[in-house]
Amino acid sequence: MNISPDSIILWEWKFLHINATMAFTWGIMVLLAGGSWLITRRLTSVAEIPRWQNMLEVIVTGIRDQIREVSRQEPGLYLPFVGTLFLFIVSANLMAIVPGFIAPTGSLSTTTALAICVFVAVPLFGIVHEGLRSYLKHYIHPTPLMLPFNIIGEFSRTIALAVRLYGNIMSGSIIIGILLSLTPFFFPIVMQLLGLITGVIQAYIFAILSMVYIASATAAQQIPSDKPEQSSHNPGNPKKTNTGETDGQS
Amino acid sequence: MDIDWLTVFAQIVNFLVLVWLLQHFLYRPVIDAMDRREKRIADRLEEAQQREQTATQKARLYENKRFELEQSSKQRLQEAETAAQQHRVKLLEQSRDEIQQQRDQWQQQLQQEQQDYLRALRKNSVQAIQQTGRHILADLADTELEAQIIAVFLKRLTNMDDDLRQKLQNSASRVDISSAFDLDDATQNLITQIIHQQLNESATVKYKQSSDLVCGILLKAGDYQVSWNLENHLQMLDEQLQNALNGGTVSDA
Numbered sequence: 001m002n003i004s005p006d007s008i009i010l011w012e013w014k015f016l017h018i019n020a021t022m023a024f025t026w027g028i029m030v031l032l033a034g035g036s037w038l039i040t041r042r043l044t045s046v047a048e049i050p051r052w053q054n055m056l057e058v059i060v061t062g063i064r065d066q067i068r069e070v071s072r073q074e075p076g077l078y079l080p081f082v083g084t085l086f087l088f089i090v091s092a093n094l095m096a097i098v099p100g101f102i103a104p105t106g107s108l109s110t111t112t113a114l115a116i117c118v119f120v121a122v123p124l125f126g127i128v129h130e131g132l133r134s135y136l137k138h139y140i141h142p143t144p145l146m147l148p149f150n151i152i153g154e155f156s157r158t159i160a161l162a163v164r165l166y167g168n169i170m171s172g173s174i175i176i177g178i179l180l181s182l183t184p185f186f187f188p189i190v191m192q193l194l195g196l197i198t199g200v201i202q203a204y205i206f207a208i209l210s211m212v213y214i215a216s217a218t219a220a221q222q223i224p225s226d227k228p229e230q231s232s233h234n235p236g237n238p239k240k241t242n243t244g245e246t247d248g249q250s
Numbered sequence: 251m252d253i254d255w256l257t258v259f260a261q262i263v264n265f266l267v268l269v270w271l272l273q274h275f276l277y278r279p280v281i282d283a284m285d286r287r288e289k290r291i292a293d294r295l296e297e298a299q300q301r302e303q304t305a306t307q308k309a310r311l312y313e314n315k316r317f318e319l320e321q322s323s324k325q326r327l328q329e330a331e332t333a334a335q336q337h338r339v340k341l342l343e344q345s346r347d348e349i350q351q352q353r354d355q356w357q358q359q360l361q362q363e364q365q366d367y368l369r370a371l372r373k374n375s376v377q378a379i380q381q382t383g384r385h386i387l388a389d390l391a392d393t394e395l396e397a398q399i400i401a402v403f404l405k406r407l408t409n410m411d412d413d414l415r416q417k418l419q420n421s422a423s424r425v426d427i428s429s430a431f432d433l434d435d436a437t438q439n440l441i442t443q444i445i446h447q448q449l450n451e452s453a454t455v456k457y458k459q460s461s462d463l464v465c466g467i468l469l470k471a472g473d474y475q476v477s478w479n480l481e482n483h484l485q486m487l488d489e490q491l492q493n494a495l496n497g498g499t500v501s502d503a
Contacts, residue, residue: 017256
């Protein structure tokens with residue numbers, strides 16, 4: 001039983017092909033961007049606002065607050081990246097409830113792609129914030145002996161990000177598939193609901209962990225009063241942050 | 251669990267495109283709108299605060315003005331009351347004075363009228379008594395009375411004091427005798443003789459009858475005279491009556 005959307009090829013030409021993962025991703029992109037465009041083209045700044053605008057503001061404000069809480073920094077620079085991670089994953093996971101739709105996050109290719117984005121984004125943000133030299137010093141912190149472990153940590157957490165999301169979503173789909181063959185009524189619905197919750201939680205975890213990695217890479221920019229607590233953040237030890245518990249639950 | 255690297259690459263591109271799209275269509279517009287609204291709300295709050303401050307200041311100002319107005323109106327009312335009181339007192343005094351003046355005037359007038367009336371009464375009474383006396387004496391006048399009058403006159407002429415006699419002698423070159431009744435020759439001779447004895451031997455004596463004398467006889471020499479006349483007595487009566495009536499008037503007033 002293979003339910004990875006990668007295996008569903010829709011169009012093929014030489015080595016290029018378009019599979020369901022890409023197609024569904026485009027669908028989500030159209031949905032998110034189109035919906036946003038429809039709502040934000042008529043934004044008002046009066047006291048009374050349309051409820052759709054209100055919903056968008058709630059979402060954006062919620063993401064900003066989460067970023068601010070995790071990173072103790074202004075969310076302006078990270079919002080597009082982290083927010084899009086969350087919105088893409090959560091909408092992909094929630095869309096799984098639509099019959100015939102296979103969540104692109106259930107594909108290891110997608111989760112790998114997202115993890116690679118995070119893998120690249122973390123040093124980028126770190127270098128932008130602190131400069132190359134200062135960022136690279138993180139790898140020999142606290143002693144140069146830690147350098148190989150820190151580098152291994154960089155890769156392992158990227159792989160962990162990819163596999164965690166993929167595993168959760170894929171397993172949810174597989175469990176529902178198995179249950180459908182065993183008990184066609186009632187139980188699959190419960191599992192579907194559970195899948196929705198898991199999907200939202202995984203989206204949250206993915207986005208928050210990404211933010212934690214980025215925050216640890218930009219630790220020098222943190223608010224001075226929080227420095228002692230935040231100084232324990234380093235690229236190789238994200239579990240010491242305030243989201244370590246969430247990470248453990250996953 | 252295989253990874254399709256083409257898909258991975260495509261998904262990376264897709265993700266980056268989605269980041270751009272959402273940044274363009276979602277985050278930036280929404281954050282801008284929120285910032286605008288926040289700014290607007292902040293502006294409005296500030297404006298409201300300023301208005302409130304202005305309102306508070308104005309309210310305080312008006313409260314002060316109202317208080318001042320109240321005070322001034324109270325003061326003015328008090329002043330007006332005082333002025334009215336003073337005016338009332340003044341008017342009362344004025345009217346009291348006027349009444350007093352009018353009363354005095356009226357009393358004076360009344361007194362004057364009383365006096366005038368009494369004076370007229372007196373005059374009339376005296377005149378009436380005088381006329382009555384005159385009528386009585388005129389009715390009673392006869393030869394015997396005339397002889398008696400002449401006798402009294404002659405006695406008075408004979409017994410006059412020395413001072414008067416001396417003055418008469420000095421101016422007795424001409425002596426006029428006036429009488430109310432006609433003197434016969436014997437009487438005229440007797441009188442002339444006594445004058446010649448008492449005053450001056452060479453004195454010229456002239457006789458005439460005068461109706462002015464009610465009942466009597468008068469000797470006149472220069473500025474001096476000797477007489478017996480009922481008019482004198484009537485005048486004395488008049489004076490006494492006047493005195494009596496005046497005394498009565500005074501006591502009445």
